[in-house]
Amino acid sequence: MSMSKIKTDICVIGGGSGGLSVAAGAVQMGARVVLIEGHKMGGDCLNYGCVPSKALLSQAKAVKARGGPARAADFSAAMAHVKATIATIAPHDSVERFEGLGVQVIQGFARFTSADTVEVDGVAITARRFVIATGSRAFVPPIKGLEDVPYMTNETLFEQSECPSHLLIIGAGPIGLEMAQAHRRLGARVTVIEGAAALGRDDPDAARVVLEQLRGEGIEIVEQAQVEQVSGRAGAIEVQVKGGTIFVGTHLLVAVGRAPNVERLDLDKAGIRHTKAGVTVDARLRSSNRRVHAIGDVAGQGQFTHLAGYHAGVIIRSMLFGLPAKARHDHIPHVTFTEPELAHIGLTEQAARKQYGGQVSIHKIGYDQIDRAQAEGATTGFIKLMAVRGRPVGVTIVGAQAGELIAPYALAIANNLKLSAIAGTVFPYPTLAEIGKRAAGAYFSPKLFDSINVKRFVRMVQRWLP
Ligand SMILES: Cc1cc2nc3c(=O)[nH]c(=O)nc-3n(C[C@H](O)[C@H](O)[C@H](O)COP(=O)(O)OP(=O)(O)OC[C@H]3O[C@@H](n4cnc5c(N)ncnc54)[C@H](O)[C@@H]3O)c2cc1C
Numbered sequence: 001m002s003m004s005k006i007k008t009d010i011c012v013i014g015g016g017s018g019g020l021s022v023a024a025g026a027v028q029m030g031a032r033v034v035l036i037e038g039h040k041m042g043g044d045c046l047n048y049g050c051v052p053s054k055a056l057l058s059q060a061k062a063v064k065a066r067g068g069p070a071r072a073a074d075f076s077a078a079m080a081h082v083k084a085t086i087a088t089i090a091p092h093d094s095v096e097r098f099e100g101l102g103v104q105v106i107q108g109f110a111r112f113t114s115a116d117t118v119e120v121d122g123v124a125i126t127a128r129r130f131v132i133a134t135g136s137r138a139f140v141p142p143i144k145g146l147e148d149v150p151y152m153t154n155e156t157l158f159e160q161s162e163c164p165s166h167l168l169i170i171g172a173g174p175i176g177l178e179m180a181q182a183h184r185r186l187g188a189r190v191t192v193i194e195g196a197a198a199l200g201r202d203d204p205d206a207a208r209v210v211l212e213q214l215r216g217e218g219i220e221i222v223e224q225a226q227v228e229q230v231s232g233r234a235g236a237i238e239v240q241v242k243g244g245t246i247f248v249g250t251h252l253l254v255a256v257g258r259a260p261n262v263e264r265l266d267l268d269k270a271g272i273r274h275t276k277a278g279v280t281v282d283a284r285l286r287s288s289n290r291r292v293h294a295i296g297d298v299a300g301q302g303q304f305t306h307l308a309g310y311h312a313g314v315i316i317r318s319m320l321f322g323l324p325a326k327a328r329h330d331h332i333p334h335v336t337f338t339e340p341e342l343a344h345i346g347l348t349e350q351a352a353r354k355q356y357g358g359q360v361s362i363h364k365i366g367y368d369q370i371d372r373a374q375a376e377g378a379t380t381g382f383i384k385l386m387a388v389r390g391r392p393v394g395v396t397i398v399g400a401q402a403g404e405l406i407a408p409y410a411l412a413i414a415n416n417l418k419l420s421a422i423a424g425t426v427f428p429y430p431t432l433a434e435i436g437k438r439a440a441g442a443y444f445s446p447k448l449f450d451s452i453n454v455k456r457f458v459r460m461v462q463r464w465l466p
């Protein structure tokens with residue numbers, strides 16, 4: 001069979017959050033773009049990640065708000081909502097839409113055959129620039145017996161038609177805990193088994209608030225329990241942890257992190273270095289092959305849709321305009337969408353103290369100090385602001401709508417704004433957003449209210465004023 005050939009400016013491999021952003025941006029600015037997707041357009045976020053998980057959480061929240069208890073029909077209704085939400089968003093990420101924009105979409109798995117060529121199903125594509133945006137998949141750890149029992153990952157979880165009676169979850173990261181709360185509220189018994197600390201990458205004070213709520217809802221969360229062996233069959237699964245304790249449940253979800261999708265790409269044929277974390281990139285997101293960029297989950301810099309989208313913007317600048325744009329990562333927020341939500345940006349308290357020592361000041365305001373939170377009965381949680389020389393270097397928020405409330409600080413940290421910008425902004429009363437302004441105000445209060453010099457100055461001015 002003779003190979004057909006395509007020559008293009010930019011070839012994007014992977015049609016998920018990152019790849020689609022590059023393709024849409026580049027084609028609309030005049031570049032010739034080929035996009036190769038091996039499975040579903042929209043990638044993990046749309047099909048197996050953010051969208052289904054948030055759709056399921058919203059249904060679970062509604063059951064909780066109703067006062068429960070969950071009925072069998074709630075689970076099927078929730079899964080129907082998951083499917084409907086994906087179907088509503090899917091046209092935006094579809095082959096048709098991208099072809100309409102002028103992108104040449106090829107369906108199949110791509111692999112490199114040389115430094116400037118990839119091949120997919122009998123087509124050889126030569127491009128001036130390549131973008132690897134192949135994302136990640138659930139990491140399945142080499143736990144004894146795991147391959148012999150039926151287990152779910154994020155790729156199969158949303159296919160369930162009935163609520164599991166007792167769901168065991170290995171891993172208490174964002175995936176494990178979001179899905180624990182969703183399933184508990186929809187009627188399952190849930191046990192989460194975590195080898196280290198639950199939400200271990202987050203501020204421990206904030207993680208505690210989330211864990212208290214989850215435990216209060218009846219979710220069993222076992223920490224410092226490394227899983228060593230799994231056995232059993234559908235409906236009767238046993239998970240044994242270090243020390244010998246065995247947890248028994250009907251279903252099993254594995255959520256212990258992600259593995260980058262690099263295996264099918266034949267990266268070595270193109271001289272592209274990679275490790276267990278993904279494609280190795282420099283600050284400009286270029287691989288060891290200067291024609292090839294990597295973005296999103298496969299670039300090993302973090303695993304968020306908004307990060308993949310940000311990466312896309314950075315490389316578009318350098319690929320299209322030849323501008324040497326660098327990616328930074330200190331201004332990328334993340335949110336765990338449990339109730340209460342946990343949002344964070346920049347340095348944690350611990351990291352800020354380590355980096356800045358005595359220069360950092362920490363300002364914590366509870367939701368209970370905010371009138372709107374009192375009115376809503378949403379007084380659980382706090383904001384913690386880490387400030388250095390008048391600027392925010394990190395913010396953690398745990399509580400109602402934390403993911404929304406982090407936005408002004410995302411703006412501030414991305415643009416190097418001072419805290420005076422937030423303290424000097426008028427926030428509508430009564431809103432939860434006032435908590436961000438109160439934290440910035442707390443930075444200035446001691447300087448204004450506890451200063452002898454300010455007091456002296458005010459007294460002097462008062463004597464002179466007519
Ligand atoms: C359960 C869950 C919940 C999540 N929730 C959130 C959230 O709330 N907020 C958030 O920001 N992030 C969330 N994430 C993370 C988010 O989904 C990812 O960070 C995001 O999808 C990464 O985008 P990407 O473009 O790097 O990869 P993907 O979106 O995964 O896209 C990669 C695409 O490449 C294709 N592909 C792979 N190999 C090849 C090949 N050789 N040739 C052609 N195509 C190929 C794949 O089929 C896939 O479509 C969640 C993830 C999971 C699993």
Ligand SMILES: NC(=O)c1ccc[n+]([C@@H]2O[C@H](COP(=O)([O-])OP(=O)(O)OC[C@H]3O[C@@H](n4cnc5c(N)ncnc54)[C@H](O)[C@@H]3O)[C@@H](O)[C@H]2O)c1
Pocket residue numbers: 141143170171172173174175176178193194195196197198199200225226227228255256257258302303304334335336337
């Ligand atoms: N809301 C969001 O933005 C969101 C939601 C879901 C996922 N994500 C992204 O996906 C990534 C992956 O999420 P995740 O929750 O799978 O991974 P994670 O790495 O965040 O958490 C996995 C947890 O599993 C534990 N673990 C590992 N091996 C174990 C073992 N043998 N026994 C017991 N515990 C074990 C780890 O200690 C860790 O706490 C996240 O880091 C995030 O970037 C984001």
